[in-house]
Amino acid sequence: xxxxxxxxxxxxxxxxxxxxxxxxxxxxxxxxxxxxxxxxxxxxxxxxxxxxxxxxxxxxxxxxxxxxxxxxxxxxxxxxxxxxxxxxxxxxxxxxxxxxxxxxxxxxxxxxxxxxxxxxxxxxxxxxxxxxxxxxxxxxxxxxxxxxxxxxxxxxxxxxxxxxxxxxxxxxxxxxxxxxxxxxxxxxxxxxxxxxxxxxxxxxxxxxxxxxxxxxxxxxxxxxxxxxxxxxxxxxxxxxxxxxxxxxxxxxxxxxxxxxxxxxxxxxxx
DNA sequence: TGTCCATGATCAA
DNA sequence: TGATCCTGGACAT
Numbered sequence: 001x002x003x004x005x006x007x008x009x010x011x012x013x014x015x016x017x018x019x020x021x022x023x024x025x026x027x028x029x030x031x032x033x034x035x036x037x038x039x040x041x042x043x044x045x046x047x048x049x050x051x052x053x054x055x056x057x058x059x060x061x062x063x064x065x066x067x068x069x070x071x072x073x074x075x076x077x078x079x080x081x082x083x084x085x086x087x088x089x090x091x092x093x094x095x096x097x098x099x100x101x102x103x104x105x106x107x108x109x110x111x112x113x114x115x116x117x118x119x120x121x122x123x124x125x126x127x128x129x130x131x132x133x134x135x136x137x138x139x140x141x142x143x144x145x146x147x148x149x150x151x152x153x154x155x156x157x158x159x160x161x162x163x164x165x166x167x168x169x170x171x172x173x174x175x176x177x178x179x180x181x182x183x184x185x186x187x188x189x190x191x192x193x194x195x196x197x198x199x200x201x202x203x204x205x206x207x208x209x210x211x212x213x214x215x216x217x218x219x220x221x222x223x224x225x226x227x228x229x230x231x232x233x234x235x236x237x238x239x240x241x242x243x244x245x246x247x248x249x250x251x252x253x254x255x256x257x258x259x260x261x262x263x264x265x266x267x268x269x270x
Numbered sequence: 271t272g273t274c275c276a277t278g279a280t281c282a283a
Numbered sequence: 284t285g286a287t288c289c290t291g292g293a294c295a296t
Contacts (some may be wrong), residue, residue, distance in 0.1 A: 001277040001291095052278075069278045070290035087290070104290040106279065155279085162277045209277080230277065237277090258284090259278085272296075281287080 004160020005204035015047040051159025068106025126159040149177035168211040
């Protein structure tokens with residue numbers, strides 16, 4: 001269940017594990033049989049992430065992976081052994097040092113150069129990529145009457161941003177989630193973008209999403225640390241009904257852009 | 271054992 | 284907007 005920072009980490013892990021050596025490539029489940037066979041015996045030459053999309057280049061062949069909500073890659077040391085495996089393995093990549101199993105992705109396919117271009121074309125700038133141009137996002141945001149909470153989930157505007165980052169960045173900047181894109185001040189957009197850059201880079205480095213500023217951390221506030229499956233310290237994400245760490249107002253939740261949006265009505269008033 | 275839900279996204283209507 | 288796909292974990296029964 002990944003946002004962009006997970007995919008950027010994944011690109012590094014694939015590069016470290018498989019870069020420079022020929023890989024064996026199979027599809028135990030069979031749904032990626034042809035593609036896996038095409039890759040078999042080739043060398044991973046480039047691994048990169050664009051938003052939530054993972055692109056793995058094998059000597060000119062491009063494998064496109066999108067984990068969706070359920071997909072995950074698991075890495076194991078050593079060549080594949082006889083340990084019992086659970087679940088359905090869409091794609092297995094292996095060499096003599098380690099192997100990686102991909103399960104449940106929304107997409108795992110070979111991408112022709114044209115299709116790759118089309119994919120990149122429909123993605124907006126990614127706060128985690130140095131070659132991203134936030135002006136593209138700004139142009140689209142200021143032209144939209146949709147709410148800023150919807151726009152943050154739109155991969156044509158903010159590639160790689162997902163439900164946690166959108167809720168947390170809006171909270172951190174005190175932005176009303178209902179504010180229409182066309183009414184977002186330029187300055188606010190710049191704050192959103194730079195906060196996304198900072199939060200996502202940190203999440204990518206650490207491997208979990210922490211958004212709480214030092215003065216609001218549990219130790220500083222005399223409250224118990226957050227215990228949640230996703231693991232990070234956050235202000236509002238999945239805290240519906242609990243008191244805001246800053247003002248004490250009960251956190252609210254409502255479905256926006258098909259996902260639960262969490263926000264503090266006190267800190268994020270119009 | 272079954273149901274619901276999730277850091278996602280597409281497609282039809 | 285709703286149905287659907289994908290998998291696993293939490294929780295109810």
